[in-house]
Each structure stands twice: as C-alpha cells, then as structure tokens.
Amino acid sequence: MTAFEPQSIRSYSQEDVQQILHLAIARQADDKDREFSYEQLLEIAAELEISPDSLKLAERDWLVQQGQVQQRKAFDTYRKRRFQKRLGNYAIVNGFLILVNLITGGGISWSLYILVFCGLPVGLDIWNTFQIKGEEYEMAFQRWNRKHQIKKSISTVLNKWFKALQA
Known part of the structure; x- marks a missing residue:
C-alpha cells in the first residue's frame, strides 16, 4: 500500500489496527504520567465500537496479566537476593581460607584449589539466577509461586x- 492511495481503498487487518492505534496513543501521550479515567476509557471504547462487556473482560484479563508480571518481578528479585547472599557467603569463606593460607604458609597454595572448586557452583548459580527464560525458569517460578x-x-x-480468638 502506498501513501497516495485514496482513503476509501485502504483496509487494515485487526492486528494492523491495533499496532497503528498503539503507536498513535503513544505519540499523543507525551507525558508518561498522564492517566485516563475509567470514563475516558469507556468513551474511547465506545468510539471504537467496543462493548462495555468486552471492555470489562479485557480489563480483567489485563489485571490478571499485571498480577503475573508483578509476581515474576518479585520472583526475580527473590532469586537475585538469594544469589547475592550465596555470593557473599562464598566470598567470606574463601577470603577467610586465603587469609589462613597466607598466615600459615606464607602464600596461596591449597586455598586456591578450594576457591576454584567452590567457584564452580557459584558459576552455575549465576547461570541459573540470571537466565529468565526457558523450562527450568518456569519450573522454578511455579515452585516458588506455589x-x-x-x-x-x-x-x-x-x-x-x-481475630476470632480475640473477639
């Protein structure tokens, strides 16, 4: 389709309409903090010939999706904090062992082996913590969510x- 076609010939698929309207709304709303009231949402839906029932269902689905997004963010935060704790423990224990090795032997000999050996699980933990896609991530998320x-x-x-006991 060219920009010179008459308006009466133009036609768009539903997906194209959604994308065009999404871009138009994004351009019009220069201020990211601008909020729309529910009445304004109803007016927009009415202009687009969307029934109030369809709008309510879409809003309910959107709320469910937002809840899932919040749960995933909480899960990712939990995983990062757990990783930070494990990394801190690794650093403290291995720092202590290196210090003991320096004091007793005058150099770093046997503690280096422990450092490397214990570093492998930390490397795997890094991989598992920051990998946010895939079947393993989904399984871990489901376990955490349950x-x-x-x-x-x-x-x-x-x-x-x-509360019942207090009453």
Whole structure:
C-alpha cells in the first residue's frame, strides 16, 4: 500500500489496527504520567465500537496479566537476593581460607584449589539466577509461586483464627 492511495481503498487487518492505534496513543501521550479515567476509557471504547462487556473482560484479563508480571518481578528479585547472599557467603569463606593460607604458609597454595572448586557452583548459580527464560525458569517460578501462595493462605487463615480468638 502506498501513501497516495485514496482513503476509501485502504483496509487494515485487526492486528494492523491495533499496532497503528498503539503507536498513535503513544505519540499523543507525551507525558508518561498522564492517566485516563475509567470514563475516558469507556468513551474511547465506545468510539471504537467496543462493548462495555468486552471492555470489562479485557480489563480483567489485563489485571490478571499485571498480577503475573508483578509476581515474576518479585520472583526475580527473590532469586537475585538469594544469589547475592550465596555470593557473599562464598566470598567470606574463601577470603577467610586465603587469609589462613597466607598466615600459615606464607602464600596461596591449597586455598586456591578450594576457591576454584567452590567457584564452580557459584558459576552455575549465576547461570541459573540470571537466565529468565526457558523450562527450568518456569519450573522454578511455579515452585516458588506455589510456596508463596501456600504461605499466603496459611497466613490468612491464621490471621482470621487469631481475630476470632480475640473477639
């Protein structure tokens, strides 16, 4: 399609329309902090002939997606903190062993072997922590999410139980 075609001949697929509107909204909203009210969202949907029911379903799906994004961010933060703790432990233990080796032997001999041998699991931990795609990541996320949900459920039940006891 060229830019010189008459407007009546132009036609777009649904995906093309979504992309064009997405770009137009992005250009119009120069201020990233600008927010739209729900009424404005309803008006935009009405102009695009989107039913309020479809809009509500889309909003619900969007909220679910945002919740999943937040959970993944929390999981990634958890993994990075766990890695930092392990790296700190590795540095402290190996620093101590190197210091002991320097004091007792006057150089670094046997502690270097321990440093390298213990460095292999740290290297694998780096790989596993910062790899955020793939089947292993998904399995780890699902395990973490289940544990997180179980803790949340237990906490909710205990809070209700304690409130019932206090009343």
